Each structure stands twice: as C-alpha cells, then as structure tokens.
Amino acid sequence: MKRLxxxxxxxxxxxxxHVDGFSALPDVEMRWACDRDLTTAESLARAHGLPRVTTDVHEVLADPEVDSVSVATGxxxxHGLVAAALEAGKHVLVEKPLAxxxxxxxxxxxxxxxxxxxLSVVSQHRYDRVVTAIRDWIGAGLLGSLVSGVVSLQCGRDDAYYAGSYWRGTYAGEGGSALVNQGYHALDVTRWLTGGLAVVGAVAGHTAPRGGMETEDTLAALLRGPQxxxxxxxxxxxxxxxxxxxxEIIGTGGSVLFDLDHPGTLHLAEGNEELRAAAxxxxxxxxxxxxxxxGYYGISHRRQIADFAAAVRDGHQMIADDRAGLETLILLQDIYRVAGHEVAAPVLSALRS
Known part of the structure; x- marks a missing residue:
C-alpha cells in the first residue's frame, strides 16, 4: 500500500x-505543521514529532510528496486555503464550516x-457509535414516522476565548458564533438523521456577549423535516x-434521547421491543x-479520518463528504438569513396563532 x-x-x-487520527493509521506519514504563528506550529510539531514546520502554506502545497492536508484555521x-490545496492536487479534510x-x-x-x-468537511459526530446506530434504527423503521425533535447545546466561552482570537466573535472572521461554531455539529447530526431540514423561523440573540464579540451568543430555530x-x-x-x-428524536413508534458529548451516551430509547433490544x-x-x-471534541475524528484516508485510496463516497458539508452550510445560511430579517417574527407569530 502506498504511503499517504x-x-x-x-x-x-x-x-x-487531526494528528492523532492520521498517526493512528498504517502507512501514513505526518510531515508538515503549518501555522501563521511559527511558535504555534513548532509547538504542535514538537509535541507530535512532525519533522517539518513552516508559516508558508505554499511551501506545504509545493511539496510533491504531500497527498493530503487538514485545514484547521479560522x-x-x-475557502482560499481549500481552493489552493485542491488546485495543487491535494486531497483536503477541512474543519467546519466548508466556507x-x-x-x-x-x-x-x-x-x-x-x-x-x-474534499471532506469535518462532521466527526456522524461517525459516533450512538449516532450511526440511531440512523440505522430510523432507517429500519424502529422509530416509525418522525414527528418531532428537540436539540440543545449549552456551553460556556469566556472573554479570553474571543478577545484573544483574531477571528472568533466577528462576522468577517467567523461568520457568526454560537450556531456556526459550537452549534454546527448538533445541527449537522440532526439534519442527517431526519433526512434534511428546512427553516420555519429563527431568532438570534446578543444577550451576554463575551470579549467584545459582535456575533450571536444565543440562537433558537424552528425547523421542519421532509415528512x-x-x-x-x-x-x-x-x-x-x-x-x-x-x-431527542420522537417518532410514532419510538423515541430516543442522546448526546454528542464524550462518551456519546444514549439516555433513553422507548417504544417497541426491537428498539429496546437494540438500545x-x-x-x-x-x-x-x-x-x-x-475532551468534548469526542473520539470520532479518528473514524472520519480513517474514512477520508480510505476514500483517498479507493475513491468511495464518504459519510461526511463535501456535498454533506455544503448542504449543512446552506441550512446554516438559511437560519442566519431568517434570524437576521424582520420576517422571522411574523413567521413565529403565525405559528403561535
């Protein structure tokens, strides 16, 4: 097998x-650590034994032996880094969002x-054992027809998290905050499990901003599945x-409640005997x-990276491919669009009536 x-x-x-996931695979060489800050690149290289360090991404892309790159930047x-890597003939694993x-x-x-x-967008929780099991259960009809869902993420980010970053908490650098950054994976997993989501209404809040952030710290949305x-x-x-x-995913034949923390936990599975046995x-x-x-990044970067490396070698379609990342990005943009326009309030008012 050719070394990657x-x-x-x-x-x-x-x-x-990323280093952990690729290092766990056979026939993979981790070669470059590249960062705009040389000290940061050197620290990662020193901690994980990467032999080459640079602040110039073009030096990485000019290396003819490099097959693939992870893009884990602001x-x-x-968009610019992924495009440059693809044009240089490299396969790309990019952290969310795609653009x-x-x-x-x-x-x-x-x-x-x-x-x-x-091209793959990091959606590691699609590879969580609990998530893949629930998707199989839904596909097998163990939950019946899906009728409702409740999704929540609460986390704490302090002033330093935003104030110490050149891009977080800004529209130009982050494109939003709570939704596109911390809330991305919960939304992505729910969209995957339900077969797609459309926006009915959304509201964004600037309720307790940290570190001078200009973006939302809180967001709520009402979404509708294809059925x-x-x-x-x-x-x-x-x-x-x-x-x-x-x-929480609720169907006519069963309900499940789980999390995307580590370890991913199934808190409830109620309904028919087959569902309870599978749980x-x-x-x-x-x-x-x-x-x-x-810790809260979980363990499934390893599984997605293994899928990515296999796809590079054999060309199979990944669970979290570029199209999946694009579809979640479109949903994110739709939520932000509705939350940022006056039409959001009338939509929600109409639903209450």
Missing amino acids: VHAVVGCGRVAPN HATH LSAEDGAALTSLAERAGRV GALVTYQVTVASSITWRTRV AELASAEVEQAPPGI
Missing part, C-alpha cells in the same frame, strides 16, 4: 485531533470534482456549563478512550 503523506495547516485547538480562510457562504462552498465542491480530489417533523433547536455560548448537548446491545458496547486534546 499528510500535512496540517492550522495548529490550534483542534489540530491535535473560518474565513477556509462562509453557500456560493463559496458550492465553488469548492465543483473544484474538487473537476480536480478529482477528495413534516418539527424540530426545535437552540444553542448558547453564555452558559455556566462547559459543554452539554442533548438531541440494550448498544449500551453494552465498550467505550473507547478519548484521544489527547479537548
């Missing part, structure tokens, strides 16, 4: 999860197709709790140890 040579562009909070830089606009995201998916390269299921979604970064998610089997499975890094 990989580089990490952006050496901040989530970069260790949101606004994703700051649906137009830029669509341009990247088209570029990846023309270049014949794998009519109504989903309420809420996210805040102004909680006293570091991180807690809850996702009991899932509960008996051994819990994997978390990789080094921030």
Whole structure:
C-alpha cells in the first residue's frame, strides 16, 4: 500500500485531533505543521514529532510528496486555503464550516470534482457509535414516522476565548458564533438523521456577549423535516456549563434521547421491543478512550479520518463528504438569513396563532 503523506495547516485547538487520527493509521506519514504563528506550529510539531514546520502554506502545497492536508484555521480562510490545496492536487479534510457562504462552498465542491480530489468537511459526530446506530434504527423503521425533535447545546466561552482570537466573535472572521461554531455539529447530526431540514423561523440573540464579540451568543430555530417533523433547536455560548448537548428524536413508534458529548451516551430509547433490544446491545458496547486534546471534541475524528484516508485510496463516497458539508452550510445560511430579517417574527407569530 502506498504511503499517504499528510500535512496540517492550522495548529490550534483542534489540530491535535487531526494528528492523532492520521498517526493512528498504517502507512501514513505526518510531515508538515503549518501555522501563521511559527511558535504555534513548532509547538504542535514538537509535541507530535512532525519533522517539518513552516508559516508558508505554499511551501506545504509545493511539496510533491504531500497527498493530503487538514485545514484547521479560522473560518474565513477556509475557502482560499481549500481552493489552493485542491488546485495543487491535494486531497483536503477541512474543519467546519466548508466556507462562509453557500456560493463559496458550492465553488469548492465543483473544484474538487473537476480536480478529482477528495474534499471532506469535518462532521466527526456522524461517525459516533450512538449516532450511526440511531440512523440505522430510523432507517429500519424502529422509530416509525418522525414527528418531532428537540436539540440543545449549552456551553460556556469566556472573554479570553474571543478577545484573544483574531477571528472568533466577528462576522468577517467567523461568520457568526454560537450556531456556526459550537452549534454546527448538533445541527449537522440532526439534519442527517431526519433526512434534511428546512427553516420555519429563527431568532438570534446578543444577550451576554463575551470579549467584545459582535456575533450571536444565543440562537433558537424552528425547523421542519421532509415528512413534516418539527424540530426545535437552540444553542448558547453564555452558559455556566462547559459543554452539554442533548438531541431527542420522537417518532410514532419510538423515541430516543442522546448526546454528542464524550462518551456519546444514549439516555433513553422507548417504544417497541426491537428498539429496546437494540438500545440494550448498544449500551453494552465498550467505550473507547478519548484521544489527547479537548475532551468534548469526542473520539470520532479518528473514524472520519480513517474514512477520508480510505476514500483517498479507493475513491468511495464518504459519510461526511463535501456535498454533506455544503448542504449543512446552506441550512446554516438559511437560519442566519431568517434570524437576521424582520420576517422571522411574523413567521413565529403565525405559528403561535
């Protein structure tokens, strides 16, 4: 098997999860640590044994032996860096979101197709054991017809998280905050499980801003699934709790309640005997140890990275491919559009009546 040579562009909070995931695979060489700040790049390289360090992404992309790159930088830089990597013939694994606009995201998916390269947006929780099991249960009809959902994420981000960043908490750099950053994965997983979501109404709040942030710290939305299921979604970064998610999916034949924390936990599975038996089997499975890094990122970067590396070699369609990332980006943009326009209030008022 040909050795896969990989580089990490952006050496901040989530970069260790990328290094861990690729290092766990056979026949993969982690070669480059690249960051706009040389000290940050050197720190990651030193901690994980990466042999080459640079602040110049073009040096990485000019390396003919590099097959693929992780892009784990500020949101606004994703489009330019991903495009440059694809044009240089590299496969790309990019942290969410794919881009700051649906137009830029669509341009990247088209570029990846023309270049014949794998482009994947990090949606690691699609690979969580609990999430994949629930998707199988829904597909097998164990929940019946989906009718409702309740999705919430509360987390705490302090002043330093925003004030110490050149891009977080700004529209130009982050494209939003609570929804596009912390709330992305809960929304993405719910969209995947329900088969798609459309926006009925949304409201964004600037209720307890931290560190001079100009973007939303709280957001709530009402969403509708393709068969009519109504989903309420809420996210805040102004909680006293570091991180807690809850996702409840309710069907005519059964209901499940789970989280995207580590370890991902199925809190409830009620309904028919087949559903309860499947839930009991899932509960008996051994819990994997978390990789080094921030605990609430979970363990499934490893699974998505393994899927990415396999797709680079054999060309199969990934669970979290570029089209999936584009579709979630479009949903995010729709939520922000509704939340930012006066039409949101009349829509919600009409529903109450």
